[in-house]
Each structure stands twice: as structure tokens, then as C-alpha cells.
Amino acid sequence: MKAVTKTGHTGSKTIQTGKGLGRVFTMRNVSLAALVIYFSVFMIYPIFKAFAGSMHDWNPLIGTYKWVGFDNFRLVLSDGLFWKSIGNTAVFCLVSVVFRIVLGLGLALLLSSKLVKAKDTLRGLFYMPTITPMVAVAFVWVWMFDPQFGMIDRVLGLDINWLKDPNWALPAVIIMTIWKDFGYAVVLYLGALMSLPRSVYEAAAIDGANAWQTFWKITLPLLKPMTLFIVITSLISYLQAYVQIMIMTGGGPGTQTYTISYLIFDEAFQKYKFGTASAMSVLLFLMTGILTILMFKASGDMNMEES
Amino acid sequence: MRARKMWSWILTGMLFILALITIIPFVWMFISSFAPNSEIVKVSGGIFPKPTTLSNYRGIQEKFDFLRLFLNSLFVSSFKTVVIIYTSAALGYVFSKMRFRGRNLIFGIVLSTMMVPWAVTIIPQYEMMTKFGWLDTYKALLAPGLVNAFGVFLFRQSIGGIPDEIVEAAKLDGAGDAVIFHRIILPMSRNSISALAIFTFLWNWEDYLWPFLMITDEKKQLLSVGLKMFSGRYGTDYGGLFAATSIAIIPVLVVYVVFQKQFIAGVASGSGK
Numbered sequence: 001m002k003a004v005t006k007t008g009h010t011g012s013k014t015i016q017t018g019k020g021l022g023r024v025f026t027m028r029n030v031s032l033a034a035l036v037i038y039f040s041v042f043m044i045y046p047i048f049k050a051f052a053g054s055m056h057d058w059n060p061l062i063g064t065y066k067w068v069g070f071d072n073f074r075l076v077l078s079d080g081l082f083w084k085s086i087g088n089t090a091v092f093c094l095v096s097v098v099f100r101i102v103l104g105l106g107l108a109l110l111l112s113s114k115l116v117k118a119k120d121t122l123r124g125l126f127y128m129p130t131i132t133p134m135v136a137v138a139f140v141w142v143w144m145f146d147p148q149f150g151m152i153d154r155v156l157g158l159d160i161n162w163l164k165d166p167n168w169a170l171p172a173v174i175i176m177t178i179w180k181d182f183g184y185a186v187v188l189y190l191g192a193l194m195s196l197p198r199s200v201y202e203a204a205a206i207d208g209a210n211a212w213q214t215f216w217k218i219t220l221p222l223l224k225p226m227t228l229f230i231v232i233t234s235l236i237s238y239l240q241a242y243v244q245i246m247i248m249t250g251g252g253p254g255t256q257t258y259t260i261s262y263l264i265f266d267e268a269f270q271k272y273k274f275g276t277a278s279a280m281s282v283l284l285f286l287m288t289g290i291l292t293i294l295m296f297k298a299s300g301d302m303n304m305e306e307s
Numbered sequence: 308m309r310a311r312k313m314w315s316w317i318l319t320g321m322l323f324i325l326a327l328i329t330i331i332p333f334v335w336m337f338i339s340s341f342a343p344n345s346e347i348v349k350v351s352g353g354i355f356p357k358p359t360t361l362s363n364y365r366g367i368q369e370k371f372d373f374l375r376l377f378l379n380s381l382f383v384s385s386f387k388t389v390v391i392i393y394t395s396a397a398l399g400y401v402f403s404k405m406r407f408r409g410r411n412l413i414f415g416i417v418l419s420t421m422m423v424p425w426a427v428t429i430i431p432q433y434e435m436m437t438k439f440g441w442l443d444t445y446k447a448l449l450a451p452g453l454v455n456a457f458g459v460f461l462f463r464q465s466i467g468g469i470p471d472e473i474v475e476a477a478k479l480d481g482a483g484d485a486v487i488f489h490r491i492i493l494p495m496s497r498n499s500i501s502a503l504a505i506f507t508f509l510w511n512w513e514d515y516l517w518p519f520l521m522i523t524d525e526k527k528q529l530l531s532v533g534l535k536m537f538s539g540r541y542g543t544d545y546g547g548l549f550a551a552t553s554i555a556i557i558p559v560l561v562v563y564v565v566f567q568k569q570f571i572a573g574v575a576s577g578s579g580k
Contacts, residue, residue, distance in 0.1 A: 046427070133556060
């Protein structure tokens with residue numbers, strides 16, 4: 001089957017370009033060759049280099065690059081801060097993803113209701129935090145959380161030194177992240193809701209299903225591919241989040257808000273320990289891969305009949 | 308009918324209240340950017356400082372060459388956005404409408420790079436740029452990241468939705484792939500172009516670590532790194548910081564407003580399947 005269509009394709013090509021050279025430099029060949037070369041240089045090679053680097057004592061400042069086997073991994077895995085960062089990352093990811101899904105789906109359902117007016121404006125307002133640069137809004141939130149002048153304590157009448165309090169620093173960063181990101185899920189769910197088939201809803205209405213049943217039995221299952229997409233892309237991006245931590249807490253107070261990506265940033269570009277940083281990044285890579293595969297597996301098992 | 312109208316008002320009103328709560332940090336930042344520092348750090352008084360002055364905006368240009376950083380960022384982000392849209396569309400076309408051996412394998416590899424954390428590739432890329440001698444040049448900022456797996460994925464999905472007959476008909480008329488791509492596929496991909504424009508412009512505009520590592524010359528630096536430097540050096544100048552951030556978010560908002568009409572449809576076609 002493949003071979004047939006392939007010859008069919010090159011056949012039409014011959015008619016059109018004629019010359020031998022034109023057959024080699026087709027759009028397909030040129031773009032694929034460019035892609036392979038480009039990816040090899042900027043993606044594949046760096047990945048291999050990271051794996052190799054994780055086996056070396058590697059410091060670019062003094063120019064060391066010495067084979068040490070699995071020593072870096074042993075060092076990292078026995079480091080308390082590494083495990084603490086993993087724990088923080090797990091909390092950070094879980095809470096942020098759950099809120100992103102719940103808020104995103106809830107608001108998207110409300111916004112898709114026929115009763116709501118001025119949808120474009122509302123959507124734009126909800127999406128505004130998502131399309132503003134993280135560095136910029138992180139600074140604003142440092143100020144929002146300020147115990148003396150900040151808006152949050154004043155409006156809510158609280159007395160919490162959010163970013164300096166060991167118990168509240170991580171929640172503060174998570175609150176800011178949820179605020180920044182829920183718009184992404186709103187927009188994606190709105191897009192998915194728009195493309196749901198009308199006929200299913202009409203059939204449900206004829207069968208006398210109420211709004212609650214329609215939501216649980218029809219809308220939610222039909223949205224499953226989108227939910228999976230949002231959960232996976234969110235997980236991948238939250239595992240890599242560091243900018244808000246760098247700006248809002250610098251990992252502190254103490255090491256209370258270290259996440260795995262902030263730890264790698266710190267290890268690599270503030271301490272210049274490239275070897276151990278590479279070992280950590282390899283571990284992060286493995287975790288991301290395993291989590292992604294697990295998500296696909298879990299959703300596939302639950303969801304055979306729909307897809 | 309009347310009850311329906313009332314519900315419509317209540318629901319819309321409720322959502323507007325939620326939306327206003329969402330954007331309060333922006334409102335607050337914007338108002339504060341017109342207030343003197345003494346007003347911002349006042350413990351007593353209202354929640355919003357009184358906007359009375361333009362000196363914060365004048366200050367950022369004098370203290371650090373804000374306009375320059377702004378234009379640098381604008382150039383780098385625009386350049387990369389345009390190139391990424393073009394490469395994504397071309398590869399999306401190749402992967403969705405052309406058949407060849409290893410198509411799914413290559414596409415699978417491209418797609419799987421989406422889950423490679425920046426932390427994995429950034430150290431080797433940093434070293435690579437050092438070896439190339441590209442540190443402190445825009446080559447280092449522009450060369451990596453001109454192909455985007457997410458973009459290729461988005462376009463493969465949307466171009467896959469264009470009927471094969473259209474491509475076949477054009478071929479019968481003697482059009483080559485490049486012609487079909489530029490004359491037919493690209494104009495039909497307006498939704499995906501809009502969605503990707505919004506995403507890539509933002510990603511590049513807010514990118515912090517790469518320019519931070521690559522550029523040391525302050526004149527060449529990008530705005531996101533500049534904001535951090537600004538806050539460190541003038542630690543107490545919140546008015547200036549708010550003025551700078553207020554301007555820093557304008558370009559992304561403009562890009563969103565320009566492309567938003569097609570944006571939702573683009574997102575729906577790209578990731579719904």
C-alpha cells in the first residue's frame with residue numbers, strides 16, 4: 001500500500017519537474033533533510049551529550065570533564081535536597097494541574113452557555129494572565145504577596161508573610177501559577193466544546209436526560225482526549241517550571257520552594273556543576289517520559305470504547 | 308422568556324466579576340506605575356495607590372535603556388515567530404499530505420521531543436554555543452529553536468483536515484508541492500497560523516534562561532532578563548518596575564488581539580483530536 005502510493009507520487013513529480021536534479025530537490029526531500037540535520041544538531045546531539053555529561057565530573061569554569069561513571073547519580077540520589085525538590089515538584093504539579101483542569105473546564109462550560117453575553121471579552125480577560133510574560137507577572141505577584149503593602153493580605157485581612165514563611169511560600173507560588181495558567185485550559189476546553197457533535201446532545205434530549213446526566217455521561221467522556229492533552233502538556237510544563245520560583249522566592253525561605261527544575265537551574269548555572277546537573281536532568285527526563293506513558297496507558301484502559 | 312433574560316444577566320454578571328478579579332493584578336500594576344514610590348509603599352490608605360506622575364516611565368529609559376531592550380526582544384521574538392510558523396507549516400504539510408517510508412517514525416521522534424525538558428538540552432547547547440564562539444551574538448539566540456515540535460504537530464493536524472482532492476486537483480493542473488504549499492495550504496491554514504503566532508511570540512518574549520546565558524552585553528540583552536536586572540539593581544524602585552512591566556506586556560496583548568478571532572478555531576482543530 002505504501003509502496004504504491006509512493007511510486008504514484010514520484011510519478012507525478014517526474015512529469016512536473018522532468019530534470020533529475022529537480023527530483024532530488026523536492027520540497028519533501030529538502031524539508032526532511034533540513035529537519036533531520038537541524039534536529040540532530042540542536043536536539044539529538046544535546047540529549048546524548050547530557051547523558052554522557054551525567055557520567056562525568058564536568059565544570060566548564062575550570063575546564064574539567066572527567067569520567068566518573070555513576071558517581072553523579074549516586075551523589076544526586078543520596079542528596080536530601082534532591083528528594084525534597086522532588087516532593088515539592090509533586091505537590092506543585094498535582095495541585096496546579098487539578099486546579100487548572102477544574103477551573104478551566106468550569107469556566108469553559110459557563111462561557112459556552114447560550115445565556116452568556118460578551119463571550120469574546122470574557123474569554124480575553126480570563127486569558128490575559130496566560131498571555132503575559134511570566135517574568136513580568138511574577139514581579140507583580142511578589143508585590144501582591146507583600147505582607148505590608150501587598151494587596152492579598154490587605155483585602156483578605158490576613159497577616160501572612162507569604163513568600164518568607166516556610167509553610168506559605170510554596171502555596172503562594174502555586175496560587176500565582178494557577179492564576180497565571182487556568183486561562184490556557186479555558187481556551188482549550190472552549191475549542192473542544194465547540195467541536196463536539198450536536199447530534200449526540202439532541203439524542204440525549206430526546207431520551208430525556210437532564211443537564212447533570214448529559215454532563216457526566218456525554219460531555220465529560222467526549223472531552224477526555226482534550227483533558228488528557230491538557231494534563232500531559234501541563235505536567236510536562238510544570239515539571240519544568242522555575243521562573244516564578246527564581247523571581248518570587250529564589251528557592252527559599254531556606255530550601256522550602258526548591259523544585260526539580262529550579263534545583264537544576266541552580267546546580268548548573270549558579271554553581272556550574274554541570275555533571276550533577278546533567279544527572280538530575282536525565283532523571284527528570286526519565287520521570288517525564290514515564291509519567292507521560294503512564295497517562296496514555298491509564299486513559300487508554302479507561303477509555304477503550306470512546307476512541 | 309423574562310426568566311431566561313434574567314438568568315442571562317446574572318450569569319454574565321457573575322462571570323464579569325470573576326474576570327475582573329482575574330485581572331486585578333494588572334489593574335493594580337498599571338495604576339501603581341503612575342504613582343511615586345512613596346505612595347506605593349504607604350502602609351495606610353487605600354488599596355490602590357494614587358496615580359499622579361509619569362516619572363516612573365521617564366525613569367526606566369534613563370536608568371536602563373528600556374527602549375533598546377524592548378526593540379531587541381521585539382526583533383528576536385518576531386523573527387523566531389515568523390520562521391517557526393513557516394517551518395511548522397511546511398513540515399506539517401510534508402507529514403500530513405506526503406507519503407514516504409519512515410514518515411511515522413520521523414514524526415514520532417519529532418513529537419516525542421516535546422517532552423524533553425529544557426534542563427536536558429540546555430547545558431549541551433550552552434557548551435555548543437561557547438564552542439561555536441557565538442556567545443554574546445544574536446546567532447546564539449536565533450539559531451536554536453527555529454523548528455518547534457508543537458507547531459509541526461498543530462499544522463499536521465489542521466492540514467490533515469484539508470481534503471486530499473484539493474491537493475490532487477492542483478497536482479493535475481501541474482502545480483508542484485512548493486506551489487501547492489504556498490498558494491493553497493498556507494492561505495487555508497489561517498487558524499493554525501494564528502494559534503501558533505500567539506503561542507510562539509509569547510514563549511520567545513518571556514524566555515528568560517537562554518538570553519540570560521547567551522548575552523552578557525547589556526545593550527544586546529532582551530527585555531525579560533532586563534526586568535530582572537532592573538529589579539536587582541534598583542531594588543526599591545517598584546514604580547519603575549511596574550512601569551517597565553506594564554510596557555513589557557503590551558506586545559503580547561497586541562499579538563493576541565490581532566490573532567484572537569482565528570485562535571480558538573486553530574486550537575480546536577489542533578489539539579482536539
